[in-house]
Amino acid sequence: MAQKVVDAVKAKFGDAVVATSSEHGDEVITVKRDKLLAIATFLKDDPAMSFEVPVFVTTIDLAHWQPLGRRGAPDEGTRPAYDADASDGLRFEVCYQLRSLKHRHRIRVKVQVKETDTKVPSLTPLWPGFNWQERETFDMYGIRFDGHPDLRRIYLYDEFVGYPLRKDYPKDKRQPLVRRPDLVGDH
Amino acid sequence: MLELITSKLEDAANWGRKFSLFSYPFVTACCGMEFMSVAAPKYDIARFGAEFPRFSPRQSDLLMIVGTITEKQGPALRRVWEQMAEPKWVIAFGVCASTGGFYQNYHAMPGADQVVPVDVYIPGCPPRPEQVLDALIMLQDRVQRGDGHSQIRLKREKIMLAAANAEE
Amino acid sequence: MADLKTLVLGKKDIADLDTETEMPHELMTVNMGPSHPAMHGTVRIVLTVDGERIVKGDVQPGYLHRCFEKEAEHATYTQIFPYTDRLNYVSPMINNCGYAMAVEKLLGITDRIPRRAEFIRVIVSEISRITDHMTCVGASAMELGAFGPFLFLLKAREWLYTLLEEVSGARLTHSYVRVGGVGKDLPAGWLPKLAARLTETEAALAEAEQMLNLNKIFRDRMAGVGAISREDAIAWGQTGPVGRAAGIDYDVRKDHPYSVYPEFEFDVPLGTTGDCLDRYLVRVEEIKQSMRILRQAMAALPDGPVMIDDGHVALPPKAEAYNTIEGMIRHFKHIVDGIKVPAGEAYTFVEGGNGELGFFIVGDGTGRPYKCYVRSPSFVHLSTAEKIFKNHLIADIVPIFGMINMIGGECDK
Numbered sequence: 001m002a003q004k005v006v007d008a009v010k011a012k013f014g015d016a017v018v019a020t021s022s023e024h025g026d027e028v029i030t031v032k033r034d035k036l037l038a039i040a041t042f043l044k045d046d047p048a049m050s051f052e053v054p055v056f057v058t059t060i061d062l063a064h065w066q067p068l069g070r071r072g073a074p075d076e077g078t079r080p081a082y083d084a085d086a087s088d089g090l091r092f093e094v095c096y097q098l099r100s101l102k103h104r105h106r107i108r109v110k111v112q113v114k115e116t117d118t119k120v121p122s123l124t125p126l127w128p129g130f131n132w133q134e135r136e137t138f139d140m141y142g143i144r145f146d147g148h149p150d151l152r153r154i155y156l157y158d159e160f161v162g163y164p165l166r167k168d169y170p171k172d173k174r175q176p177l178v179r180r181p182d183l184v185g186d187h
Numbered sequence: 188m189l190e191l192i193t194s195k196l197e198d199a200a201n202w203g204r205k206f207s208l209f210s211y212p213f214v215t216a217c218c219g220m221e222f223m224s225v226a227a228p229k230y231d232i233a234r235f236g237a238e239f240p241r242f243s244p245r246q247s248d249l250l251m252i253v254g255t256i257t258e259k260q261g262p263a264l265r266r267v268w269e270q271m272a273e274p275k276w277v278i279a280f281g282v283c284a285s286t287g288g289f290y291q292n293y294h295a296m297p298g299a300d301q302v303v304p305v306d307v308y309i310p311g312c313p314p315r316p317e318q319v320l321d322a323l324i325m326l327q328d329r330v331q332r333g334d335g336h337s338q339i340r341l342k343r344e345k346i347m348l349a350a351a352n353a354e355e
Numbered sequence: 356m357a358d359l360k361t362l363v364l365g366k367k368d369i370a371d372l373d374t375e376t377e378m379p380h381e382l383m384t385v386n387m388g389p390s391h392p393a394m395h396g397t398v399r400i401v402l403t404v405d406g407e408r409i410v411k412g413d414v415q416p417g418y419l420h421r422c423f424e425k426e427a428e429h430a431t432y433t434q435i436f437p438y439t440d441r442l443n444y445v446s447p448m449i450n451n452c453g454y455a456m457a458v459e460k461l462l463g464i465t466d467r468i469p470r471r472a473e474f475i476r477v478i479v480s481e482i483s484r485i486t487d488h489m490t491c492v493g494a495s496a497m498e499l500g501a502f503g504p505f506l507f508l509l510k511a512r513e514w515l516y517t518l519l520e521e522v523s524g525a526r527l528t529h530s531y532v533r534v535g536g537v538g539k540d541l542p543a544g545w546l547p548k549l550a551a552r553l554t555e556t557e558a559a560l561a562e563a564e565q566m567l568n569l570n571k572i573f574r575d576r577m578a579g580v581g582a583i584s585r586e587d588a589i590a591w592g593q594t595g596p597v598g599r600a601a602g603i604d605y606d607v608r609k610d611h612p613y614s615v616y617p618e619f620e621f622d623v624p625l626g627t628t629g630d631c632l633d634r635y636l637v638r639v640e641e642i643k644q645s646m647r648i649l650r651q652a653m654a655a656l657p658d659g660p661v662m663i664d665d666g667h668v669a670l671p672p673k674a675e676a677y678n679t680i681e682g683m684i685r686h687f688k689h690i691v692d693g694i695k696v697p698a699g700e701a702y703t704f705v706e707g708g709n710g711e712l713g714f715f716i717v718g719d720g721t722g723r724p725y726k727c728y729v730r731s732p733s734f735v736h737l738s739t740a741e742k743i744f745k746n747h748l749i750a751d752i753v754p755i756f757g758m759i760n761m762i763g764g765e766c767d768k
Contacts, residue, residue, distance in 0.1 A: 023699055023701065024463075024699065024700075024701040026702055028700075052590065053589055054591075054592045055713065056713065056715065056728070056730040058715060058728045060725075061726075065719065066719065067698035067719045068719065068720030068721055069697075069720060079698075097713075097715070101589065101603070101605060104610060104611070108702070127590060128590050129591040129592030129593075130592075132734065132735070132737075133735075133738075136734075153417075154415075154416065155259075155294075155767060155768075156294065156417060156420065157258070157417075164294070164422065165425060169293070170293075171292050171422075171428075172292055172293060174258060174293055174294075175258065175293070176261065176296075176301075177259070177261050177262055178261040178262045178265050179301055179302065180300070180301060180302055182304075213390055214390075214396070214397075215390075215396065215397045215418065216419055216441070216444070217441050217527065217528065217764055219396070220445060220490070220527055223509060224509065224512075224513060227505075227509035227510065227513065228506055228509070228513075229510070254419070254763075255419060255421055257417075257418060257419060257420055257421065259418050260389065260418045260419075263397075267390060289426075289437065290421045292426055293425065294420050295421050313526075313527055315526065
């Protein structure tokens, strides 16, 4: 559907495109981190692209990624299982979904970052709608958006330690702010 | 004789209290929709003397915790409860406010009673309006008997004060 | 002794006071919430005000963050339906449908859903949309002091809840839709009841509408308040009734059609000014359009199964599960391990009560999603609130908030 968008980005930026794929009707392009801002500006401003609507930002944490096939055997067809050494530690995949009102096409732009260096250029200056979305991603995954005007926690409180949606954060590890004084030490 | 009179007076006061509960709806989540239904024409909580939601905790004596309480919400809930006038009662409306329900994770609190003492728990996700009315009647019985959490605490404080005075 | 007026007022003549137009002003910080009577749900706003005028409003959500994503990663695909109910709890059926469609896309069975199931999904979704808009309009009106319309609309909502309860067994949190169809067929004699209730709902809506449209206070507090331009609305990602009030001609049902929506005739109402009055009018018109869709869907409802005939997706029939060992094993594996969804990622979006409601699911071949992200319209709309608040009065927060219709469960996930 948006194949011509992928082709245009490839033609213009060449090496900056790491990979492209088409999954269930959505075109996905993975780009290099330092070229993200340039590609995003192109996608927004070029009249043939005109992706004016920010849809969502999220991150996939690949730490436990071990895809299985139909019979339970490792799935060879998709992205290989995550291995911190083999994958150069590219643990997080930041996804930006964009949509065009004019051309009615949409695209998902991805950037891969390492666990040790989670900086990604912020796209808030281009699409103000990404402001809270990026804050949410920072809150949940600890992705640091460079150039974001107001990067702080949004759902959780400042006292919270860690990033809960990372795969290594236990689901029920609570960090209470307040408890009943008459119950403390009771159980 | 004096004791008899004070206990009868207390009974009369409790009778008055139970039919004039001023509720503070601490509405956070889905249960709020059912709370609306309880207040709306079909179920009409006004028939039971708890019709008047006061939107200031300082003017109310029944705290309705309607919906999930999260860790971030905890301090606010505690503060609202502390601001309420004594004696006060608390209803945990819905399973999230009672135990956390099926939200057992890093941010949902396992029951509002981690932060404030709760008198009546209403199960259900969300509870049906009939259940809420039933819970209100149960609470009214409890108010009449004088064994709500805060009533018991007040009584205990009174006895301790009397004992301290007697020692002096 | 000095002149009394000079002594007290500091001016000789009382008219001199009017010459002082410049009030001494100092910015003040006011905290609103998290538990505030005039708000749906809990959200905290730290306002910086100059007198009554808002200079800056820092909106802080998250008081109802129930970790939908983390819970979803630990539940099987079928077990997630109850969690989706509680996202936008005013229109749970639409959430159910959106999520089911995302999983179906990953499974590659989108084209094989029985037609009757698709029609039933449309019917329950549109009923949910009506309840959503009614609650929004009624509650906002109540917050502005108009209690009557609230009672009328809630009365009508109660009828619709009863109908949905007959279908699903629950008044509010239905969990009715399944991957591959819907949980069970419509009960016998349900459609005539729905038709009758629709007529009554229309009458109740007309009454409430009259009470609001002819109410000068209501109009004055809505008109011209919280306006946003079309360009800003696009750049901030607004969709749904809020976006359409600003003039964005975008309805997922029309622009990216899904399910059987292309078969129905309906209009997409558009606003011009993007203020609260337009948002209200768009919602009222959408209720009427939903009724139009409902009438068409009821007339065209085909017969047939309501669940896909695929052993990998659907539960075996009860008779088989109870009487044969194979059926029982299949049933057990289905419940315990979940539906095996192939590895990959899919994003689907539907027209939710508040706008584009999207589910982004990453499957890894097991019965549980690797990641299940929800693109919640409320969250996006609430992020624009900071921009909208600017230069309004404190009292305007109430209609703005009411008409943005922030739903805690959806916004905070």
